[in-house]
Amino acid sequence: MVSNGSKLYMLGLPQPISQDFGKKTAMAGILPHELILEILSWLPVTSLMRFRCVSKTWKFLISDDPYLVKLHMERSSRNPQILLMARQRYKSQCFMARLGSLPCLIQNPAPSSCGRILRCPKPYKYVFGSCNGLLSLHHSLSTNECEEHWVCFWNPATKICSRPSPSLRLNYGMGVQYDINFGFGYDDRRDSYKVVAMVLDSSTQRTSVWVYCMGDVCWRRTIMTSPAFLTFDSNGYSLNGTVNWIGYSFEESKFEELQIFLYDLKNDSCRYLSVPETEASEFTSMGVLNGCLCVSFDERRTVFVVLTLKDVGDERSWSRLVSVSYETLNISPYYDYLQTLCMWGDLLFLAYSEIGAYNIIIFNLKENKVERTEGYYKKVFSLIFSCHYAPSLILPI
Template sequence: MENSSAEILRDYDLILKIMSWLPIKSLMRFRCVSKTWNLLIFNPDLAKLHLKRSSINPQILLLFKKIEERQCFSAVLHSLLCLIQNPAPCSMLSCPNPYKYIFGSCNGLLSLHYSLSTNECEKHLVCFLNPATKTCSLPSPSLCLNYGIGVQYDINFGFGYDDKRNSYKVVAIVLDSSTQQTNVWVYCMGDVCWRLTLMTSPAFLTIDSNGYSLNATVNWLGRSSKESKLQIFSYDLENDTCRCLLVPELVPKNSEFTSMGVLNGCLCLSFDQGRTVFVVLALKEVRDETSWNRLVSVSYETLNISPYYDYLRTLCMWDDLLLLTYSQLWDDYDIIIIFNLKENKVERTQVYSKHSLSHIFSCHYIPSLI
């Protein structure tokens, strides 16, 4: 065994390269071979190399969220190819108790939330789960929001990676109704407390509750409490600053289903025009509000969608295929449309599964050893 360990250490770089191509399930079995193998598999160098390989074939995490609640009550993982070829229900992703709300995915880690209310305050805790390695972090310190006369809070979370400091961060934007102010709290993985980094006024009212992570920023769609125009509240994880990005004027004020997401490495905004055309705009550079361009503009007639749908939104893109989801007002199941952008036609429409009174959200997921 000593000779074997010495050989492994001698050929360290080569072994790491070979192991970086292996699926995580296999690596989790190999860690039982010896202490040396276990150290290799949980080596940060292998984790970074494996993440780089896995990024070529990302998966998608589908979240089913109740319409009247912000808590995500179920989630499933798919490979993009599997979802496109056969978007059938698969096994649910279970979260450790008491966490029930998944609000982000980054480099193979899922961020989970749990809250507890008392007469004096409400406490919010987060943790991090790696579904591939089946490991979960300890709970974070609690973010405690004290109640007072006429005080109500609206809190939204986002999760991202600060590559400048090699740090995973949770960002909470907290609207205090009594002061009409938005406070930004940040928790860095491993810290002993949350940090209050910003206090902004007027308050920012979110439309999409989850923050979308991209290029060391976390972004929410919404409006300032003093303006009716749509804006994107963008928090920079590297320097703890925020800015409000303007949304192009062509986005109608009366659009019922304006939503945000990330497609092909771009922050995207989707909306309908008069219940006749579905439009997706892409922000090529998240720190440059002049870099908007039109990614998709397709009629309901082409999509074969009735104007009486509910919550049409994008899920993901794979090459020239765009996946959309919606439900009819009179049905209790979700419908996935696979639309070919190059040929401007619907390739397939399928019922996904029954999740009564729910909406589908999605985020990219990359299996990793992080």
């Protein structure tokens, strides 16, 4: 006779945790401490959250043991999921988040399939970054005198959200207008998570950089740049301890060459990276593909080009990943702009939107052909960003 628990085990499903099981596992000497940590480090976060109820010892291990948190993060990051963030037009609090493996995304790239809707904890309305299983959220309020901005850190796997940051207050004055963009990354030198705010003051034509470290009591202004830097993408892209924006330096309405503004989280310093000369048309966007910064643009309204920078410390490491005609992609270059999402092997995922539809293209780089194009007309979504996401036990405090 096979018990119900044995049937669950045979099916590969989690068994119910009985009091007797909890007592047995809590007893010292059944398994070495190191072996318990090794086993737990391979389990999904959702299971670990349940297993905290087994005993006080397991609750401490799962919630507070830094070695397990680090080991679990290393294991989880080997098979990251892709996080596609899309916002429903005209509904600022409705985000469609697609969390899943890339093979699953290939089988069904629909934004509403095999995923779940992530609604930001109130009052936050915007997600602008992902790092080590934490998402960074933004909220703002404006009056006639100023605008204020708050951020927080959220672990959707554990459902734990940090307290709001101190306010970043920007005072208005005669002719003063601000353009503010956020980025999120990890400083491994100080073991600290940081939010970087790029604030462009159009009245002075200067850009100031403000930094908030998790747990700090205030924002710090670390840099004031002149000439100002005008970003194309609202989100800064995090890579290897840096946060990056693409745009132009400008002074007195005179634009300089296309550049990447790189902020070093370890040294709180910045530098500019040159982008190879191109015949770019109206848009340029940036992202991260296979651990490299990438820049995409359309060339002469006929060809879509993606450049990658292998080493952020070496401007000579630029290379052309793809150059494909819009005719091959079977779309018009006059759609809302085409951008890169992610890569898996030789497959490049692209996205664009048009009136009434949100579309994903799966393009085979090796064979230079479109594998699939999916369009969805039930709801209108505007893509915000995509990034890798690895569920973790990291506490957002």
